[in-house]
Amino acid sequence: MSHQVPFRADIVGSFLRPAALKQARTQFQNGEIGRAELKAVEDREIKHVVEQQEALGLKVVTDGEFRRAWWHFDFLEHLNGVTGYQGEQGIQFQGVQTSAKQVRIDGKVGFNPEHPMLEHFRYLDSVSTVTPKMTIPSPSVLHFRNAGTIDQSVYPSREAFFTDLADTYRDAVQAFYRAGCRYLQLDDTVWAYLCSDKELAAAAARGLDTAHLQSIYADVINHALADKPDDLHVSLHVCRGNFRSTWISEGGYEPVAETLFGKVGVDAWFLEYDSDRAGSFDPLRFVPEGHQQAVLGLITTKVGALEDEGAVRARLEEATRFVAKDQLCLSPQCGFASTEEGNDLAEQAQWDKLRLTLDIARRFWGQV
Numbered sequence: 001m002s003h004q005v006p007f008r009a010d011i012v013g014s015f016l017r018p019a020a021l022k023q024a025r026t027q028f029q030n031g032e033i034g035r036a037e038l039k040a041v042e043d044r045e046i047k048h049v050v051e052q053q054e055a056l057g058l059k060v061v062t063d064g065e066f067r068r069a070w071w072h073f074d075f076l077e078h079l080n081g082v083t084g085y086q087g088e089q090g091i092q093f094q095g096v097q098t099s100a101k102q103v104r105i106d107g108k109v110g111f112n113p114e115h116p117m118l119e120h121f122r123y124l125d126s127v128s129t130v131t132p133k134m135t136i137p138s139p140s141v142l143h144f145r146n147a148g149t150i151d152q153s154v155y156p157s158r159e160a161f162f163t164d165l166a167d168t169y170r171d172a173v174q175a176f177y178r179a180g181c182r183y184l185q186l187d188d189t190v191w192a193y194l195c196s197d198k199e200l201a202a203a204a205a206r207g208l209d210t211a212h213l214q215s216i217y218a219d220v221i222n223h224a225l226a227d228k229p230d231d232l233h234v235s236l237h238v239c240r241g242n243f244r245s246t247w248i249s250e251g252g253y254e255p256v257a258e259t260l261f262g263k264v265g266v267d268a269w270f271l272e273y274d275s276d277r278a279g280s281f282d283p284l285r286f287v288p289e290g291h292q293q294a295v296l297g298l299i300t301t302k303v304g305a306l307e308d309e310g311a312v313r314a315r316l317e318e319a320t321r322f323v324a325k326d327q328l329c330l331s332p333q334c335g336f337a338s339t340e341e342g343n344d345l346a347e348q349a350q351w352d353k354l355r356l357t358l359d360i361a362r363r364f365w366g367q368v
Helices: 019-029 035-056 116-126 139-144 158-178 197-205 210-224 254-263 282-286 309-319 347-365
Strands: 080-086 101-110 134-137 183-188 233-238 268-272 293-299 328-332
Touching (some): 019 035, 035 116, 035 347, 116 134, 134 158, 139 158, 158 183, 158 210, 197 210, 254 282, 293 347, 309 328
Parallel strands (some): 134 183, 183 233, 293 328
Antiparallel strands (some): 080 101
16 A cells, blocks of 8 residues: 555654854844845755755755744734734743743634735645645644633634634645645644643643543644645644653643544644653554554654664554554654754764654655
């Protein structure tokens, strides 16, 4: 059986920013170069990182998120009705806090037809010879931590907001498809937060109706994908937090598995399984038989030490107790740089990790 998207050896998205790109972004922020000069550096470095991915033998490539400072804010703040700003504090990870970038929902939410990431995808497509994948934050990401910023004069009811949020993403899916995208990934930290007692308690303290969030978010995603063309593949990456090699969420997938795997109509789930924080493979029993794929993130992006190939293959074999081998794929657990700071590993280490992913896929499935 010929395997297509997702590929047996797949990737989540982001790469460590090269020194030349970091320097150019600093120069731009300091007013030493203009936007055109910054774009030229971004274009050059994106073309190079695509060539590196293809040279390894990957069948899928991303732009490394090289035009972004954050995996999510850079997309969200360009939606209609959403404004980015500098808050009083950042997001708290294990022992480290991000910068204070935040967004608020201060208008009627909608998809901006001039969203800059449409052009970002077009450039990626133009320099790729294999399948280009676009990554954007899932709709639940906008709501979960920012619900308290919703302008009540615009959205006096919760239902009205979720209707517009779903329509916004429905329009986004169609816009990326028209731009040529055939592989779209929704990055979503919220499903992992819903597995964490600590994060659920914090959400309840913010006034969220945690008992119904699973069904609400599933409905929003399904509405966004209701008109998805048959040749557009949409995956959902469940992220546990990824900033300078730290994390936020702990807890297995059991609390969300029945809804996430049984009711969310994506084509694949990218699942982080690189540490004990993720729990066992037992929740995979809810993955329905058929075309949907479970991409297991068994290769960590948080440290540079390479995994033992035999141990990874043994874990893949263990997962086949719950999901058919043909419905499984392998990837690194997350990106290597969900923010421009990047994780604490050498640039060569990320390529060694991807090479290992490819080698394991070839031996386990006979293809990548």
